[in-house]
Amino acid sequence: MSGKLREAEIHPSATVMPLPSRLAANAAEGGHGVVRNPGMALDLGFVESMRSVNRSALERRVGTLTKRRSIKADNQAAWLLRSISLMDLTTLNSNDTDERVRRLCAKAVNPLRRDLTEALGLGETVIRPAAVCVYHPFVATAVEAVKGTGIHVAAVSTAFPHGLAPLSTRIAEIEASVADGADEIDVVIPRGLVFGAKWQELYDEIKAFRAACGEAHLKVILGTGDLATLRNVTLASMVAMMAGADFIKTSTGKESVNATLPVGLAMVRAIRAYHEQTGYLIGFKPAGGISTAKVSLDWLVLMKEELGREWLEPELFRFGASSLLTDIERQLEHHVSGRYSANHRHAMA
Numbered sequence: 492m493s494g495k496l497r498e499a500e501i502h503p504s505a506t507v508m509p510l511p512s513r514l515a516a517n518a519a520e521g522g523h524g525v526v527r528n529p530g531m532a533l534d535l536g537f538v539e540s541m542r543s544v545n546r547s548a549l550e551r552r553v554g555t556l557t558k559r560r561s562i563k564a565d566n567q568a569a570w571l572l573r574s575i576s577l578m579d580l581t582t583l584n585s586n587d588t589d590e591r592v593r594r595l596c597a598k599a600v601n602p603l604r605r606d607l608t609e610a611l612g613l614g615e616t617v618i619r620p621a622a623v624c625v626y627h628p629f630v631a632t633a634v635e636a637v638k639g640t641g642i643h644v645a646a647v648s649t650a651f652p653h654g655l656a657p658l659s660t661r662i663a664e665i666e667a668s669v670a671d672g673a674d675e676i677d678v679v680i681p682r683g684l685v686f687g688a689k690w691q692e693l694y695d696e697i698k699a700f701r702a703a704c705g706e707a708h709l710k711v712i713l714g715t716g717d718l719a720t721l722r723n724v725t726l727a728s729m730v731a732m733m734a735g736a737d738f739i740k741t742s743t744g745k746e747s748v749n750a751t752l753p754v755g756l757a758m759v760r761a762i763r764a765y766h767e768q769t770g771y772l773i774g775f776k777p778a779g780g781i782s783t784a785k786v787s788l789d790w791l792v793l794m795k796e797e798l799g800r801e802w803l804e805p806e807l808f809r810f811g812a813s814s815l816l817t818d819i820e821r822q823l824e825h826h827v828s829g830r831y832s833a834n835h836r837h838a839m840a
């Protein structure tokens with residue numbers, strides 16, 4: 492079996508679609524990436540207009556998408572490389588240490604073994620995760636470890652994973668991570684604000700988080716496994732985007748149910764509605780429990796089919812994952828050699 496990939500395959504762009512308005516405007520101005528969502532006034536009428544969410548219709552759509560997978564076997568290696576480049580390689584454990592974070596960063600800088608990149612014929616093409624994601628005490632260590640590589644450092648913040656600390660403490664935590672050099676801040680919402688339909692309070696908190704972030708990008712984690720209904724997920728997504736989220740993110744990885752495709756679909760449909768209303772493009776980050784290459788492809792298909800090819804870029808899509816890279820490496824090895832090796836050959840941090 493030949494594992495070599497052509498350049499065009501490494502950057503798969505199967506579907507050419509018109510650029511959404513804000514991306515096109517930005518490109519025309521000579522800028523890079525996506526124009527940041529400034530947010531808008533809380534519009535409860537717009538939020539409420541999203542309240543009817545049909546779970547079985549979403550589940551049917553997910554079933555169709557994953558059954559008639561549009562990524563063909565030959566092209567899978569290229570898409571798996573894309574999964575790596577869309578990853579926030581994460582360690583969020585109680586036993587994290589500076590040394591462990593340095594090892595994670597070393598893995599992010601060189602995610603694939605040399606023999607594998609050679610067998611894939613990657614040449615000078617560098618494939619790396621978009622970011623590493625760590626707790627605040629390790630931000631400075633991570634910043635130092637990935638310096639000059641283009642890999643971002645994301646910090647989980649605001650009393651992760653539950654969000655249950657005084658607002659001033661949560662804001663101070665964001666400011667501390669930004670001061671230490673974090674490029675991205677992943678905040679959690681207090682889920683009780685959703686149960687109580689306290690939309691104004693939720694909006695005000697997220698707006699304050701955005702202000703504390705400054706230039707750092709804000710990812711808002713909803714903790715969807717705690718939110719009970721897809722309607723809650725949709726309404727919380729809308730409020731987060733109105734308050735200025737750059738990304739909305741499913742889960743902390745600590746809830747009993749983490750990222751699922753139907754929940755993801757409800758969130759990307761909210762992103763689409765927000766884009767239609769405002770012209771702004773919001774990123775999406777499914778996180779928690781995404782550990783196999785196959786599941787990562789399902790998510791890529793969902794994004795491409797629902798939002799379009801533009802959302803398969805690190806500016807607009809991330810996987811939050813601690814172990815996905817290990818499985819992708821195994822699958823790529825299988826692609827080039829026809830064999831699987833043991834997991835211990837793909838040691839992570």
Ligand SMILES: O=C[C@H](O)COP(=O)(O)O
Nearest residue numbers: 744778779780811812813
């Ligand atoms: O944000 C990322 C998640 O915490 C990672 O979850 P995971 O360990 O299940 O991959």
